Amino acid sequence: EVTSPIWSGNVLAYTEGLHGKWMFSEIRAVFSRRYLLQNTALEVFMANRTSVMFNFPDQATVKKVVYCLPRVGVGTSYGLPQARRISLATSRQLFKSSNMTQRWQRREISNFEYLMFLNTISGRTYNDLNQYPVFPWVITNYDSEELDLTLPGNFRDLSKVRRPLATQCDVEKREWWTNSHFKCEWCSFSNLTYFLSLANNNKFDHPDRTFSSIARSWRNCQRDTSDVKELIPEFYYLPEMFVNSNGYHLGLREDGNMICDVDLPAWAKKPEDLVRINRMALESEFVSCQLHQWIDLIFGYKQRGPEAVRTLNVFHHLTYEGSVSLDSITDLLLREATEAQIQSFGQTPSQLLIEPHPPRSSAMHLCFLPQSPLMFKDQMQQDVIMVLKFPSNSPVTHVAANTLPHLTVPAVVTVTCNRLFAVNRWHNTVAAEAAMNNLKILCTKLLFLSANNTGSNKRQITDLVDQSIQITTHCFVVTADNRYILVCGFWDKSFRVYSSETGKLTQIVFGHWDVVTCLARSESYIGGDCYIVSGSRDATLLLWYWSGRHHIIGDNPNTAPRAVLTGHDQEVVCVSVCAELGLVISGAKEGPCLVHTITGDLLRALEGPENYQCPRLITVTSEGHCIIYYERGGFCNFSINGKPLAQMDVNDSTRAILLSSDGHNLVTGGDNGIVEVWQACDFRKLYMYPGCDAGIRAMDLSHDQRTLITGMASGSIVAFNIDFNRWHYEHHNRY
Structure with missing residues (x-):
């Protein structure tokens, strides 16, 4: 059921007992999707971030449905216009038209966010197990009691397929497959997940095939030529997936061990540790500087063709987009068999680019101009960027830093206790730029304009x-x-x-x-x-x-x-x-x-x-x-x-708290006038700023997570330089 007068009952035929209701006003994005390798599906994303996927008889119906739905495109968050033609665009067209790659290169978005973007536009979806989003293994050490994230040896080489150890055998197989009509170095394109085996009377799959140990799964990927599993996104955000909280009976392995919770690496004492450290590894410099090479293998020019053969990255031909047209198969039994094969082997993502993916820019460091000498005791010059005192002495009780550069007015909006407000415009001007070993050093100036509180424009x-x-x-x-x-x-x-x-x-x-x-x-x-x-x-x-x-x-x-x-x-x-x-x-x-x-x-x-x-x-x-x-x-x-x-x-009366965008760091401020930074997972203190001579009432972070703006009880705002990465490497080299 769809609540719109323009929806034709002839477009969408319902099956008995299968129905739903979605408000047109809640639709935020519409993506074209494949189902069984055919371009006959749509995925509709709602305002609450849920989605629903429909499969239609043919592409003509898909187009007709898109033109009945709201003109939302695929969402402006991808830097694309809100147009129905965008919803009907191919994955490669979406990739070329979007600015997300440039944003990732400039480090405006995280590795996790960029991988989710690539998965989404290439057809991967939570609504189809054959096309579930795919993420890389990044850690190789699952046996040590401690994991040192500063050692390159603990990270996977993302430029290579995770080839099993029998390298010579692989080379011989590649030569044979290259000269044969049917080439398939890996039997399937799959990611690591678990599910009910519908072919087994709705019982769980065989215990020895059930995901029950992270270390064992990694070892299998290194030794078994038929095991080429990558990870699913939940490894980077959902600790609950590793716990059998419902106490399901999952069976006994052949070694006699009962399967229950997933066995964790030695360096993870609880699932939350595993997810946190996995995410930190994903966002590390070791991964950032080579992630583009993994993208080449999964979404890019090494996914198929001669480069795929050279890198041992060839899958069953029924996993590739455009490999088969089900409508052209007139034999019903043959069509059912082909569909079964597609479902068994999984599906490769749509190929997004046919040239090497550009690398990510090196981490940029900000060198700020000298700050005001006001208010601070024993201040450290690298911490305080600037202080701005408003004419009113009323405490600044609310701060909102909406500083994204694409906004019409990037600004820090402040409101005082007596409800006087100011739109303090945010300007980033490059004062100097130097290039050395591909490292850009930017000197950034923050310019705030106070509110005009006179005449008809009085802002109170x-x-x-x-x-x-x-x-x-x-x-x-x-x-x-x-x-x-x-x-x-x-x-x-x-x-x-x-x-x-x-x-x-x-x-x-x-x-x-x-x-x-x-x-x-x-x-x-x-x-x-x-x-x-x-x-x-x-x-x-x-x-x-x-x-x-x-x-x-x-x-x-x-x-x-x-x-x-x-x-x-x-x-x-x-x-x-x-x-x-x-x-x-x-x-x-x-x-x-x-x-x-x-x-x-x-x-x-x-x-x-x-x-x-x-x-x-x-x-x-x-x-x-x-x-x-x-x-x-x-x-x-x-x-x-x-x-x-x-x-x-804590002893302070805290007035303001906020989390960094990745959720790893907590920033607090209160009546004692001290800003403190904590590791959110265990509240270990990472950093303490120099004390101010007034209490802190409000805080917010700039869009790039590099500047902290605080509202003070004295009626001032103070901008601090904030560097979560520096504190991470200084205090948490070992896990």
Whole structure:
């Protein structure tokens, strides 16, 4: 079922009992897909990051369906226009048209993000096991008690296929296959996953074929000529996949050992260690400088043809795009047999490029101009970039650093306790550039412009808020394009939208129940659209949808919320929303934090220790790291599935926390005026900045994760140079 009047019942024929309902307004991307090597499928991505895949009779139907769907393309986050022709483009056309490779080269996106992009445009999808996303093995040492990520020997050579040890045999086989009609050096194109064997009466697969040990799987890949498995993305973000939490009986191996949880490497004491270290290895310089060579093998010019033969990278011919046309097979039995073979062998990704993939640029280091001599005691010049003092002495209680260069106005928006706000424009100007051993050194200057607070453009929110509301960073949200500021706490039970350019009120959204006490937004990923969550004094959470074109929109003309989230029994004081996970995490004055889906379902409570009962700050990443700060100095780190991972107590009254984009580093600041950086997984302190002479009320990171901007109780903002990689190598060389 599809809720649109333009949808023709003749286009999509439903099978008995197979149906669903998706709102057209929720569609964010439409990709052409293959099914059984035929270009007859579509995958539709929703606003909550879920997706659904349809297979149609032929390509003509696919085109007709695309022109009935909204004109969203494949998402502007890939640097492509919102056009239906983009949804119908080939994988190679998408690759050539997108700017993602350049962004990866400039290190604006991570290795993980770039690999997910390549998988997505090449047809890999979570909705088809034969085309599941594929990631590389990067670590080779699964036996040592400690893993040194500074040793090249612990990393795989990504320029080569993981050939088994019988090299001479492989060379002989290659010569024979080269002179034969049927060439196949590896029997299948597969990645490492597990599943129910439908051919075995819905029972689990044979125990000796079940994934049960990471070290054994790696050894098999080195020794078995028929085992060419790579990894799946979950190895880099989902520790739960290694735990048999349901206690399923998976059988006995031939050696008599019962299969239960996956056996971890010696250097990983728990699944969270494995995923964290795997991810750190993936993002390391050893991998970054050679990842393009693995891309050549899987997605690029070494995937097929003479280069594939030379590198022993040839698969069964029924794994390749364009190798067979099922419609041309008139014999029903032969067609069924061919389909079965395709399903058995898996499918190679669509070939994205026929020339070598460009390498990633070397890591760039920023050399900042001298900073202001104000405010600091025993400061270290490499830490503080600049200090800007506003005329008002009101504490800067909210900071939003939306500094992406493609924005119309890249800026740091600040709001003070008396609701005076400024759009401090962000300019990156290259003062010097030197090239030595392919290393670029950029000197960057930050120029902030203060707000114009005179005349008709006075930028102060003068509307009266409820006198009992304490003004904190949770009272404000700045949209991703810096054009609007959302403010809550008004006596009439509303939150309001103001233009950051003029300061004028543009929209009033009523909370419907009680005074709105806190706001949060998800990261924007297309056209400024995002989710807004409002928490109220009556313990209710409301989910709204922000459209960059239409402001807050609801399910009807009266701007009703998209979902009502219940479960708290006291005033909601803090909230965070993650669109990528489709989750909302919220905290009330007392009691546990709650996890809801964005559709309103209550999933679980995040229970801290007995004395951790008053949550005040929450931050969460797309990888599922959730850190909560409690009143009186307690911190807890939870997995998104509710598992407590670490805790600590600090003496400072913390006012602001944030996580780095990869979720590995936590930054905190509070009344003592000291910014501290911690390793999020175990709260080990990595770095402490020089103390300021005023408390810290708010913080945010620039888009490149290189600059930390803090709002001070004295009415100033301070910009710090931040270098997560440097601290990682200084403090954590061994694992």
